[in-house]
Amino acid sequence: MTGLVLQQCVNALTIGAIYALIALGYTMVYGVMRLINFVHGEMFMLGAYVSLGLLLLAGHGAGGAGPLLVAGIMVLVFLIVGGAGVTIERVAYKPLRNSTRLAPMLSALGLSLALQAAVQLVCGPAPITFPSVLPSERLEFAGASMTLTQLGILVLAMLLMGGLQLFVGRSRLGVVVRAVSENARTAALLGINVDRAISLIFLLGPGLGALAGLLYASYYGVMTPTMGVVIGLKAFTAAILGGIGSIPGAMLGGLLLGALEVLGTSLLPIVTHGYLGTEYRDIFAFAALIVVLLFRPSGLLGEQVSEETMVYKSDY
Amino acid sequence: MQTQALPAAAPAARTLRLRGIAILLAAAVLIGLVPYLGSYAIRVVDSVLIYTLLGIGLNLVVGYAGLLDLGFVAFYAVGAYSYALLASPQFGIHLPFLLVLPIGAGLGACFGILLGIPVLRLRGDYLAVVTLGFGEIIRVLLNNADALTNGPQGVIGIDRARVFGIALSRPVDFFWVLLVACLVCGTLVYRLERSLLGQAWAAIREDQDAARGVGINTTRAKLAAFAISAAIGGLAGVIFAAFQRYVSPDSFSLNESILIVLIIVIGGVGNIFGVLLGAVVLVLLPELLREFAAYRMLVLGLVMATLIVLRPQGLLPRNLGPGELLSLLRGRRRGSR
Amino acid sequence: MSFELQNVTKRFGAVAAITDVSIRFEPGQIHAIIGPNGAGKSTLVNMAGGSYAVTAGRILLDGRELQGLKKHEISLAGVARTYQNIRLFDRMSVMENLEVCLYPQRTTCILADVLGLGEAGRREQRLAHCRRLLDRFDLVPFAGVEARNLSYGRQRMLEIARAMVRTPRVLMLDEPAAGLNDAETRDLKQRLRHLRRPDLIVIVIEHDMDLVMSISDHVTVMHRGQVLFAGTPAQVQENPDVREAYLGTEDELDAIRSLAQRRKAERRLRQQAGAV
Numbered sequence: 001m002t003g004l005v006l007q008q009c010v011n012a013l014t015i016g017a018i019y020a021l022i023a024l025g026y027t028m029v030y031g032v033m034r035l036i037n038f039v040h041g042e043m044f045m046l047g048a049y050v051s052l053g054l055l056l057l058a059g060h061g062a063g064g065a066g067p068l069l070v071a072g073i074m075v076l077v078f079l080i081v082g083g084a085g086v087t088i089e090r091v092a093y094k095p096l097r098n099s100t101r102l103a104p105m106l107s108a109l110g111l112s113l114a115l116q117a118a119v120q121l122v123c124g125p126a127p128i129t130f131p132s133v134l135p136s137e138r139l140e141f142a143g144a145s146m147t148l149t150q151l152g153i154l155v156l157a158m159l160l161m162g163g164l165q166l167f168v169g170r171s172r173l174g175v176v177v178r179a180v181s182e183n184a185r186t187a188a189l190l191g192i193n194v195d196r197a198i199s200l201i202f203l204l205g206p207g208l209g210a211l212a213g214l215l216y217a218s219y220y221g222v223m224t225p226t227m228g229v230v231i232g233l234k235a236f237t238a239a240i241l242g243g244i245g246s247i248p249g250a251m252l253g254g255l256l257l258g259a260l261e262v263l264g265t266s267l268l269p270i271v272t273h274g275y276l277g278t279e280y281r282d283i284f285a286f287a288a289l290i291v292v293l294l295f296r297p298s299g300l301l302g303e304q305v306s307e308e309t310m311v312y313k314s315d316y
Numbered sequence: 317m318q319t320q321a322l323p324a325a326a327p328a329a330r331t332l333r334l335r336g337i338a339i340l341l342a343a344a345v346l347i348g349l350v351p352y353l354g355s356y357a358i359r360v361v362d363s364v365l366i367y368t369l370l371g372i373g374l375n376l377v378v379g380y381a382g383l384l385d386l387g388f389v390a391f392y393a394v395g396a397y398s399y400a401l402l403a404s405p406q407f408g409i410h411l412p413f414l415l416v417l418p419i420g421a422g423l424g425a426c427f428g429i430l431l432g433i434p435v436l437r438l439r440g441d442y443l444a445v446v447t448l449g450f451g452e453i454i455r456v457l458l459n460n461a462d463a464l465t466n467g468p469q470g471v472i473g474i475d476r477a478r479v480f481g482i483a484l485s486r487p488v489d490f491f492w493v494l495l496v497a498c499l500v501c502g503t504l505v506y507r508l509e510r511s512l513l514g515q516a517w518a519a520i521r522e523d524q525d526a527a528r529g530v531g532i533n534t535t536r537a538k539l540a541a542f543a544i545s546a547a548i549g550g551l552a553g554v555i556f557a558a559f560q561r562y563v564s565p566d567s568f569s570l571n572e573s574i575l576i577v578l579i580i581v582i583g584g585v586g587n588i589f590g591v592l593l594g595a596v597v598l599v600l601l602p603e604l605l606r607e608f609a610a611y612r613m614l615v616l617g618l619v620m621a622t623l624i625v626l627r628p629q630g631l632l633p634r635n636l637g638p639g640e641l642l643s644l645l646r647g648r649r650r651g652s653r
Numbered sequence: 654m655s656f657e658l659q660n661v662t663k664r665f666g667a668v669a670a671i672t673d674v675s676i677r678f679e680p681g682q683i684h685a686i687i688g689p690n691g692a693g694k695s696t697l698v699n700m701a702g703g704s705y706a707v708t709a710g711r712i713l714l715d716g717r718e719l720q721g722l723k724k725h726e727i728s729l730a731g732v733a734r735t736y737q738n739i740r741l742f743d744r745m746s747v748m749e750n751l752e753v754c755l756y757p758q759r760t761t762c763i764l765a766d767v768l769g770l771g772e773a774g775r776r777e778q779r780l781a782h783c784r785r786l787l788d789r790f791d792l793v794p795f796a797g798v799e800a801r802n803l804s805y806g807r808q809r810m811l812e813i814a815r816a817m818v819r820t821p822r823v824l825m826l827d828e829p830a831a832g833l834n835d836a837e838t839r840d841l842k843q844r845l846r847h848l849r850r851p852d853l854i855v856i857v858i859e860h861d862m863d864l865v866m867s868i869s870d871h872v873t874v875m876h877r878g879q880v881l882f883a884g885t886p887a888q889v890q891e892n893p894d895v896r897e898a899y900l901g902t903e904d905e906l907d908a909i910r911s912l913a914q915r916r917k918a919e920r921r922l923r924q925q926a927g928a929v
Contacts, residue, residue, distance in 0.1 A: 036441045095625050101440045102384050103628050106581055109386075109574055110620025117613035229570065233452070236445060283456050286449035293442055294434045504767075511767040515745075515753040522742040529702060529740075530754040531728035531819060 006144035008262050014150045014219065016258025017157035021212035022235035023242070023250035024164060025205030031245035032180055032201055034101075038108035039088055040209055041232020042115040045225065046081050047210025048217035049119055052130055060131070070133045077214055078207040085206030086199045094195075112229075119225040127224045130217035153215045160208060161251050168247060177201060209235075234261075234285040241292050243299030252300060260284055329647030336644030347495065351488050358487040362559070364592075364599045365494035366552060371579040371591035372501050373548030378577065379586030379634075380509055381541035382521035384444040386573050387431070387451025391546040393458060393568035394427050395420035395553020400471040400563045401464070413477035413484070417554050424550020425543040432542035436535055451573050458565040470564025477558035490559045497555060501548050502588050506638050509586075513540060571613075578620050584632030589641075593632055654680045654715055656732075656823045656854050661710030661720075663696055670696045671878045673710070678823070681851040685865045686858045687889075688875035689898070694858045695737060697875075698825050702734045703727040714823065729758070733821035735812045737828045743801035747792055747811055750800050751783040754818040783818065790814045790844070806837035813844070823854045830861045835920075842868055866890065874898075 022044055029037040054073045092111055096103045138145045168174035179187040180197040188194045216231070217223040234257060242253025265281045292299065350361055374388045398420045402411045411419075435446050458465050465471065477484040477493075484490060508514050516537045519527040528534050557563050579598050584590020602612045623630070656678040663671040671693040678684050686694050699705040701712055703724035712720045719727050742750050757763060787793045790810045795803060800811060809829060816824055829845075830838050838861065845868050848855050859865045865872065866886040873883040876898045882889060889895055 030441075034441070036445060092621055092625060096628075099628055102378075102382075102444075103624050105384060105441060105444055106577065106628075107621045107624040109577070110617045110622075110624065112617070113571070113574060114614050114617030114621065117611070117617060121610055121614060230452070233445070233449060237449075240442075280456065280460060283453055286453050289449050290434060290446055293438055293446055297438070297442070507767050507769070511763065512753075512756055513763050513767065515749060516756050518745055518749075519742050519753045522744060523740050525704070525724070526736070526740040526742065527753075528724040529704075529728055529734060530756075530815065531725050532753070532756050533725050533758070 003144050006141075008266055009259075010144055010146045010150060012259040012262040013255065014153050014258070015262065016255035017154050018212050018216050018219070018254070019231075019235050019238045019257050020251045020254025021157050021160060021215070022209045022231065023239040023254045024161065024247060025209040026236050026239040027242075027244055027247060027250040028177075028201050028205045030239070032177070032198060033093070033104075035093065035104050036108075036236065037205070038105060038232070039085075039092075039111050039115065040206065040235070041228030042112050043081050043085055043206035043209040043228070044213040044216070044231055044235075045119065045223070045228035046084065046115070047077055047213025048130065048223040048227070049123060049213075049225075050080055050210065051077050051214040051217065052128065052223070055131065055133075073133075074211055074214065077210050081210035082203040082207030085202040089198060089202040094198075116225050116228070123225065125225060127222045130221055130223050132221065133214075133218045149219055153219060156211075156215065160211065161247075164204065164208070165247055173197075173200065230282055233289075234282075237285045237289040237292070239299075240289060240297075241299055243301040246299070246301045249299055249301035256300075257285060257288065260288060332644050333647045336641055339641060339644070350491055355487055358491055360599060360603055362487055362490050362494060364595045365491070365498055366556060366559075367576070367579055367595035367598060368592050369494065369498050369501060369552045369555075370549060370576050371583070371595055372498065372505055372588060373545045373552065374576050375580050375586065375588065375591050376505055376508070376545040376548070377541050378580055380514060380517045380521070381538055382440075382517070383436075383538065383541070384440060384447070384577075385542075385545070386444050386448035386570075386577065387454070388447075388545070388549055388576055389568045389570070389573040390431075390451045390454035391424040391427055391549030392553045392556070392572070393454055393565075394424050394546075395550030396557040396563045396567070397458065397465060397471070397553070398423050398550070399554040399557040400474050403475040403477075403558075404471055405473050406466065406471050410475055413475075413554075413558055414479060417551060420550040420554035421547040422550070424553070425547040427550075428542040428544075428546025429539060431546075432539045436538045436542070448570065448573070451568075451570060455565055455568055455570075458568070465565075468565060470562060470566075472562050474557055474561040474563070476561065484558065490555070493555060497551060501551070502638070505544075505548075506588060508544070510639070513537060517541060575616070578616060581620055581630055582623060584630035584634065584636075586634040587630070587632050587637040589637050590630050590632035594630070654822060654852065654854070655713070656715075657711075657713045658697070658701070659711040659713065661697070661700065661712065662708045663693075663700055663705060664708045669878055671700075674875070674878070674880055675710075676873055676880065676883070678854045678856060679871070680822075680854050681849060682870040683845060683849060683855045683857060683868055685869035685872045685886075686856065686875060687860070687862075687865055687872060688881070691877070692875040693878040694875055695827060696878075698734060698827050698856070698858060701727075701823075701825060702732060728819075731819075731822035732825070733816035733819070733823065734825040735809075735816050735827055735829060737831065739805075739808050739812055741800040741808060741812055741815070744799055746797050746799055747787065747803070748780070748783060748796040750811060750815050751786060751818050752779060754815060755779050755782070786814050786818060789847075806833055806840070809833065809837075809841070810844070822852065823856065824848070825856045825858075827858050828860065829857065830859055830864050838864060 022040065025040050025043065026037060029035060029040070051073055054076055058069055058073070060069065088111060092107045093104050096107060132149055138147050139151065166174075168177055176187075176192055176197050177200060179190070179192055180194050187197075213223075213228075216227075235254070238253035238257040239250045240253070241256055242249030242251065261281060261284050264284045268280060350358060353361070370388070370392060373391075374385060377383050377385045377388075399413075399416045401407060402409050402416050402419065403413070404410075431447065431450050435443055435450075438446060459468055461467070479493070482489075484493065509517075516527065516532045516534075519530075519532060520534050520537060524534055556567075575598065579594035580591060581594070582597055583592065583594025598616070601615075605611075605615075608615075658674055658676045661671060661674045662669065674693070674697065676686075686697065688694055696705065700707050700720070703719070703722060703726075707720040710720070711718055714730055714732065717730065719730060719732065722730070742753065745753065757766075784793065784796070787796060790813070792807065792811060792814065795807065800808065803811060809832075813824075813826065813829065816826075826845075830841055833841060842864055845855070845857070845864075857865070857869065866889075869886055871883070872886050872889045874881045874889060874892075874895050881898060882892050882895050884892070
């Protein structure tokens with residue numbers, strides 16, 4: 001019994017860590033620009049596709065890449081997709097900074113569609129197998145097993161998130177980013193180059209999302225052009241759950257959502273005597289989103305969001 | 317823009333009136349030509365009209381109340397499945413088409429209110445995501461509630477629609493049905509926009525808090541927008557199901573919701589004529605560029621993003637709508653109410 | 654008729670913006686609330702108008718408790734306000750800004766309006782009422798102009814007119830003179846005086862001492878979230894606590910007075926030079 005529970009915990013942690021990585025991108029962008037970056041899911045998807053492309057270039061499309069190569073590819077993917085994120089911000093969001101609040105969202109939607117279509121055109125709509133980039137040995141303990149891939153994902157995710165938290169909390173650039181997210185206009189008046197700070201955020205967020213895509217694809221072994229849509233939504237839920245705008249919140253939210261999903265889908269058939277099955281997995285995230293937004297829109301660690309702030313954004 | 321109908325402008329008024337009549341005549345001629353087109357062409361026109369109807373519904377929420385609903389396809393699905401389940405061998409119920417029309421619309425409205433109540437206190441971006449999630453929930457439910465909806469296989473063999481004993485079987489029959497539906501809904505929505513409720517929506521769009529401050533119950537006003545737009549979506553769904561005589565969850569994906577948003581964005585937010593224009597563009601363009609069918613989504617997505625950046629209000633601005641046409645017919649330039 | 658704040662407290666997290674404030678407003682009077690920045694004046698108005706929730710205490714209009722009601726309910730109860738930063742419906746015309754405030758509560762009315770049943774007469778009544786109000790504020794020539802195209806001073810007038818459309822019982826004006834030039838301020842003073850009615854309570858939050866002292870019947874001075882002193886304008890000006898907290902010590906006052914006089918003289922000279 002404990003073995004089963006532990007196993008579910010391991011699974012929950014793994015998927016939770018991936019959600020957390022993606023959620024970070026949402027939360028960072030939202031924290032600064034009060035904008036839900038709909039294209040973020042596509043950054044996740046691009047991460048997987050670009051990684052495979054790089055792997056193919058290196059001649060390891062079927063697996064067997066050494067750790068050094070994998071690390072190198074990770075850095076490259078981070079930079080490439082992060083660069084794409086920066087470009088997208090410059091081209092599709094920056095001109096709309098003074099427009100209505102709906103406009104950047106619609107722009108993001110259009111780009112999201114276009115990116116999915118572009119990848120579909122180039123690589124075909126069918127799922128493509130992704131080689132595992134981490135060794136597949138299993139560790140057995142207390143009746144549960146954990147593959148090295150899962151362990152790798154957990155460790156990597158923790159490292160990345162810790163690194164981001166340190167960066168934002170301690171480094172000078174991090175302070176700049178935080179200042180801009182608090183109040184961009186004042187930051188600009190104080191001589192901070194707001195545009196550069198925003199570009200940095202759009203490098204980090206999508207970059208992390210891309211790495212999450214790489215990890216996800218190597219965990220599940222498959223990728224499709226539309227994988228970013230639903231996952232993106234779930235990661236957004238995670239960000240809201242933990243408190244949008246809060247980096248520790250995104251981490252907590254991701255893990256929580258992973259736990260919720262795994263727990264829910266394993267309990268659901270039992271509770272409903274097999275009537276409702278695991279196909280309803282996706283609904284958990286959406287239902288959680290609605291529930292959170294209804295009863296505690298500030299999430300777990302977010303700032304207290306009064307109805308004033310929620311409903312009308314005032315410019316100072 | 318204040319208009320004074322100057323007495324000395326009687327000749328100008330006549331010119332304007334002529335202009336308005338000319339537009340109406342042109343429209344009547346176009347409509348009259350449709351039955352003589354080939355079957356395939358009529359189907360295309362039908363497609364344009366269905367999307368126009370959907371666009372009219374969504375425009376209410378997006379263009380007038382200013383709320384971005386990304387899950388609109390859910391109401392379309394509700395309407396379609398209501399006809400599929402109430403007029404097919406699925407459950408052996410065979411209600412007539414004209415009866416299911418209001419049922420579908422009513423069900424749509426119920427779902428609209430169901431979605432609206434929890435969601436309306438949220439700010440724009442959150443509202444968009446939650447409505448998106450709602451649309452997805454409906455799709456997953458439809459896909460998996462096999463006992464009710466037959467799951468991914470969908471419902472086949474739906475009854476042929478009969479209106480006053482006449483069976484609707486040819487595409488041109490549905491052309492007339494859709495035309496009437498578009499005219500009725502378009503008129504309703506137009507009158508809504510000009511009414512006190514429409515004014516309240518405009519105030520909410522401008523400054524929701526100030527609107528509350530002057531005594532407008534914003535929640536009820538927005539809920540009304542949701543319910544009416546969902547009812548129109550449900551209506552469109554019933555017609556769709558009667559036309560295709562087959563429904564499956566595939567027709568109601570997130571992409572469809574986004575496409576309907578695209579229609580409004582391209583054609584012109586808050587403008588019924590703009591919706592028509594958007595539907596024409598959305599349906600005709602892929603038809604004309606058939607060899608480039610694979611590029612359809614790519615082009616549409618890029619067009620959407622580019623249009624938003626360069627011309628966020630769409631092709632037809634808000635004030636070039638039916639109100640303008642009516643003013644022309646009355647012989648005035650740009651009449652205020 | 655009475656409007657009362659009873660032991661009202663407002664806390665934002667750990668910060669107490671207003672502590673145990675009690676004020677009773679009388680009808681037929683212009684009541685000013687003054688105080689240095691951060692004293693809590695705007696917070697009071699925001700609470701009375703329903704924008705902020707009350708942490709403790711009661712807000713009573715003729716004995717009816719308003720705290721906790723939704724914003725539009727408070728507005729319908731007869732409490733109207735204007736904002737520090739003008740919040741008009743920018744892209745609606747001047748007339749529409751007023752007309753939209755007459756939004757009916759009963760669904761049947763709205764339905765009748767949409768279907769066009771018996772509406773013409775009622776609409777004429779509404780428009781006539783709005784036109785009369787516009788006339789009082791000299792805005793009739795601008796009835797069809799979009800609100801955002803008005804001059805700043807006229808926008809302020811429109812905001813006040815809009816607050817008056819449903820004949821409120823309490824009118825709260827949040828810094829109505831902010832951003833107005835001398836001529837517009839004089840105009841505002843006149844209009845505020847004409848607002849005095851036996852069935853209306855006017856509450857003005859202001860920094861312009863000249864305006865406050867010349868038109869208000871009663872002044873409440875707030876300082877650091879509490880009522881420092883309340884009385885007639887003359888009493889307020891004499892009270893030493895007020896002078897120290899707000900108006901400054903004698904020396905500072907002298908310096909300010911002479912500076913103000915010098916500025917006035919300079920302005921007059923410039924106007925004369927400009928008129929030439």
